[in-house]
Amino acid sequence: MAALLDDLRAAPVVAILRRPRVDVEVCARVLVEAGVRFIEVTIDSPACLPFLESAAGKFDGALFGAGTVTIAELAEKAIQAGARFLVTPNFNPEVIGVARAHQVPIFSGAMTPTEIFSAYQAGAEVIKVFPAATLGSGYFKELRGPFPEIPLMATGGITVENASDFFVAGATALGVGSSLNLRDETPASIAACQEVARKLLAAKG
Numbered sequence: 674m675a676a677l678l679d680d681l682r683a684a685p686v687v688a689i690l691r692r693p694r695v696d697v698e699v700c701a702r703v704l705v706e707a708g709v710r711f712i713e714v715t716i717d718s719p720a721c722l723p724f725l726e727s728a729a730g731k732f733d734g735a736l737f738g739a740g741t742v743t744i745a746e747l748a749e750k751a752i753q754a755g756a757r758f759l760v761t762p763n764f765n766p767e768v769i770g771v772a773r774a775h776q777v778p779i780f781s782g783a784m785t786p787t788e789i790f791s792a793y794q795a796g797a798e799v800i801k802v803f804p805a806a807t808l809g810s811g812y813f814k815e816l817r818g819p820f821p822e823i824p825l826m827a828t829g830g831i832t833v834e835n836a837s838d839f840f841v842a843g844a845t846a847l848g849v850g851s852s853l854n855l856r857d858e859t860p861a862s863i864a865a866c867q868e869v870a871r872k873l874l875a876a877k878g
Contacts, residue, residue, distance in 0.1 A: 674798055677758070677778050678824060680736075681799070681846050684710035686873045687760070687780070687826065689740060689850035691715040697724045698731075700855050703863050705735045707870035713740035713760050713848070716747050725754040738780075745771050752777050760801060760848070764788045769795045780826055780848075784808070789820060799824045801848060805839065806830025813842035833869055836876035849873060 681687075688709050693700050697720045701712055714721045716739045728737045738758035739751035748759055748771040759772050762782040772779035773796045781797035783789040789800050802808065802816075805827035813825060827839040828848030836847055852869045856862045 674778060677736075677798060678845075680710060681824070684708060684874060685840075685846040685877055686853075686870065687711040687713055687828075687846060687848045688853040688870070689713045689715065689760075689828070689848055690718065690854060691740070691850055692718045693720075693854050695855040695858055696720075698728075699858060701728070701732060701735070701737070703855060703866055704853060704870055705732050707867035708874050709853070709870050710735050711738070711758070711846075712736070713738045713758075715739070715741040716751055717741055722750065722754040725751065725756050729755055742768055744768065748772060762801075762803060764792045764795075766791075766795050769797055772796070782828075786816065786819065789816065789823065789825075793820075793823045799826050799845065801826045801828050802844075803848075804829030805844075806832075806835065810835065810838040810842040810844075813839060813844050817843040831873075833872045833876070836873050837878065840877045847873060847876075 736757040739756040740760040742748050742759045745767040748768045752775045758778040760780045764783045778798045780799040780801045781792040782801045783792045824845040826846040827844040831847045831849050
């Protein structure tokens, strides 16, 4: 788990692929080539479980996880398919319990200070603070007062323009969706996606 946090700090962007228009493996390869090391495929994406089953060993240095894991049953399915980490939109102790039982890292969704602390105490390695842009980067700065040691991932409305604000305010990582999803497989779309990925990774400074 400590190694995962070190890797996340070194490449602090989690790409979120939700029902991608382009083949998931193509999306993943484009992102990995740009330096992204954590890729979450939401479990409501038809390709999620088949991709997780086939991804092992295909991409050096990358970890693939399942997102939008709201209940324990989905957590079990994702882990059995080969998810290397889980991401939830909410705080569910049962889902965290499944992840802990299988020794799979989990990024638990939370918003309020009570949820954040409770999720961390329950065993989540990283707390996904959502919706980050609505709450604002200042919210993360305030959270750092009582919770200086809890790794926080800002998710929801993160862009190239505001990414550095969240890092400065204390976010450990960023969860980014739409701007890291390929629109199509044209060279222009691939180049644009990779440029965004590199700028987000560089935003930490």
